[in-house]
Amino acid sequence: MNDAPSAPRHPVAFLVHPRTNVARDLGGILRPLGWVPNRVYDAALRRFDLPAPVTGTLRYADRPAETAAWLLTVPLTPASLLQGGRRVQRIIDGAVSKAAALGARTVGLGALTAPATAGGAALRHRTDVGITNGNAFTAAMTFLGAERLLSLCPPDARIALVGASGSVGTPLTQLLARRTQQPLLLVARNEARLLSLQASLPAGRAEVTTDMRRVREADLVVLLTSATDAVLRSEHLKEGAVVLDDTQPRNTSPELLQERPDVRVIDGGLVSVPGVQRKGFIGLPQGVAYACLAETLLLGLAGHQGHYSLGRPRLEQAEEMLALAGRFSHLGFTLAAPHSFGQPVELEEAAAGSAPVPMGPLAGAQA
Incomplete structure (x- = not known):
């Protein structure tokens, strides 16, 4: 720079x-x-x-x-x-x-x-x-948000990135691959781009798919798509899944929480x-x-x-x-407090076996 x-x-x-x-x-x-x-x-x-x-x-x-x-x-x-x-x-x-x-x-x-x-x-x-x-910076802040939400998930939680090969998804995937241990599932429409992104990661670090139904395997879903309406629906989510919605306009709907009260949706990129x-x-x-x-x-x-x-x-x-x-x-320029559909929310305490995520502008920045 x-x-x-x-x-x-x-x-x-x-x-x-x-x-x-x-x-x-x-x-x-x-x-x-x-x-x-x-x-x-x-x-x-x-x-x-x-x-x-x-x-x-x-x-x-x-x-x-x-x-x-x-x-x-x-x-x-x-x-x-x-x-x-x-x-x-x-x-x-x-x-x-x-x-x-x-x-x-x-x-x-x-x-x-x-x-x-x-x-x-x-x-x-x-x-x-x-x-x-x-x-x-969106990729960096989404990484910190995902890191924070992993404290709500099992230690071996699987992370699905929907829209993984896009402009935010590519560096975010690389950050998660380098700085977390959880298995990654990369989801997008373009298989060739997904395979190219997979090849840039350590061998065996991520699976790729164009099938949205496989998102149901994930404990944490990071949504990075560009659309005018809801892309992620109830049938795409496993029991107790946590969603980090990084889209504007939103690609999740408030009705999702009514259909699936077991699911948590957290606003990303704030x-x-x-x-x-x-x-x-x-x-x-x-x-x-x-x-x-x-x-x-x-x-x-x-x-x-x-x-x-x-x-x-x-x-x-x-x-x-x-x-x-x-x-x-x-x-400022730190990760914002958790919000869901624009409203502040409290996150649960870290799940057993997971450490709380430190907050601050450089949390997770060390290789």
């Missing part, structure tokens, strides 16, 4: 978009917007190429007079973002241009704006700002940032941020120049982000 100790911090921008319920999310930004039916938004966002408005700002507690980041809401629905194409990339590129005009030196891609641009690779041509997809003051709606309480947003902030704090995480981040980048989190720990 080009982040010499003397490099001054610089402002950043982060791209968000409405989730599946567009009216509810826009109502969080401005209450009257929540009164417009979703069908109206869906039609308008499909028909018109609208500019991305600034819908929030962030400041640091140690420099409250300075704008640290701008939040820009990309006017596209999850369905449009997953469909992709030139129009979608043009609208996202326009949002990046607006961020640059505001003064941002780094732009982070939130939620589905990352896969819609091939993990940011489609924006590699930008030389005026650096782009990051946020997936390096970071505690008490030193970051936010004005604007992102669907999270104050003092909590998504890991992809936190990665963008950390790069700005470090004064990083140029692009960072594009496509699939390297394992080394996930480790670099953990180091940066430690460097700026006075502002």
Whole structure:
């Protein structure tokens, strides 16, 4: 990284978009917007190429007079973002241009704006700002979250990673393979990518499958998919399974807990940032941020120049982000307290034979 100790911090921008319920999310930004039916938004966002408005700002507690980041809401629905194409990339590129005009030196891609641009690779041509997809720090924080949840599982628990060969799943799988002993089951649609990922791991460390029914073998399920609705369903889970849902929009449904009260679903990729003051709606309480947003902030704090995480981040980048989190720990950047569907929850005590997981920005960072 080009982040010499003397490099001054610089402002950043982060791209968000409405989730599946567009009216509810826009109502969080401005209450009257929540009164417009979703069908109206869906039609308008499909028909018109609208500019991305600034819908929030962030400041640091140690420099409250300075704008640290701008939040820009990309006017596209999850369905449009997953469909992709030139129009979608043009609208996202326009949002990046607006961020640059505001003064941002780094732009982070939130939620589905990352896969819609091939993990940011489609924006590699930008030389005026650096782009990051946020997936390096997301992988690191998801690893710490999985490590914490293993204390609820039997010592020989099996871990299934659904979406293992994706941009977050690849470095996460490599972290788990190096720093845990539990057997891994790697699940995705593309068998060739799964086999390539398996070949990068120590021999015999993981099995691969394209069959979602095999997820039922796992005690801990890490969900890393990109879809507009629930991917993980009741029939995919064994008795007492723990799910770490790292998806936005969510690929689990609250109804899952009603159908399967034996199952626990914990939100993944959440970071505690008490030193970051936010004005604007992102669907999270104050003092909590998504890991992809936190990665963008950390790069700005470090004064990083140029692009960072594009496509699939390297394992080394996930480790670099953990180091940066430690460097700026006075502002937070630690694993957030457990949440389930946005609500704080208490985890049970560690199961017999398992040690509680130490908390902190560098927990699990040692080889």
